[in-house]
Amino acid sequence: MARSSNRKLQFFVNGTRQDYNGDGDQPLLWHLRDQLRLTGTKFGCGTGLCGACTVHVEGKPARACVVNMGSLAGKRVTTVEGLAGKDALHPVQQAWREANVPQCGYCQAGQMMAAAALVAGNSAPDDAAIDEALRGNLCRCGTYARIRVAVKRAAELSRANSGKSTGRTS
Numbered sequence: 001m002a003r004s005s006n007r008k009l010q011f012f013v014n015g016t017r018q019d020y021n022g023d024g025d026q027p028l029l030w031h032l033r034d035q036l037r038l039t040g041t042k043f044g045c046g047t048g049l050c051g052a053c054t055v056h057v058e059g060k061p062a063r064a065c066v067v068n069m070g071s072l073a074g075k076r077v078t079t080v081e082g083l084a085g086k087d088a089l090h091p092v093q094q095a096w097r098e099a100n101v102p103q104c105g106y107c108q109a110g111q112m113m114a115a116a117a118l119v120a121g122n123s124a125p126d127d128a129a130i131d132e133a134l135r136g137n138l139c140r141c142g143t144y145a146r147i148r149v150a151v152k153r154a155a156e157l158s159r160a161n162s163g164k165s166t167g168r169t170s
């Protein structure tokens with residue numbers, strides 16, 4: 001017999017439509033990792049407190065461990081695997097590489113997703129804005145100083161890219 005919370009819905013992951021027919025209470029994180037095999041998004045605390053599982057839902061950062069599948073009908077989810085464009089890294093990825101941010105790497109997908117959402121809405125974040133936006137993304141290796149550098153560099157790259165796309169020269 002079907003569970004009472006069974007849900008049938010469609011949603012989008014990294015631009016691809018997905019049909020879901022299952023437990024509406026299942027966390028998005030399990031679906032991404034176990035069913036879709038998108039394992040870039042990490043499991044840390046499982047209770048919305050560490051940020052390791054950060055993805056975007058409708059362009060906003062969300063903790064995939066506490067987003068239930070039943071809430072996603074028609075929604076657009078982006079994971080770290082969907083961050084890059086077809087031909088180029090996302091500015092955050094490029095900046096992370098330049099600044100050599102990761103240490104063990106476990107928290108970094110979540111950090112980058114939070115940073116990508118920040119630079120999408122703030123073209124020149126200062127330290128306070130960075131700390132506020134990434135406050136809930138914990139790093140046991142203490143890479144916070146390099147993250148700040150990389151977020152500012154990502155914002156700079158984003159500004160340059162948007163200048164190119166609009167034909168502006170400065």
Ligand code: FES
Pocket residue numbers: 042043044045046047048049050051052053054063064065066
């Ligand atoms: S695993 Fe989701 S916030 Fe920690």
Ligand code: FES
Pocket residue numbers: 102103104105106107108138139140141142143
């Ligand atoms: S790089 Fe190791 S937990 Fe952040």
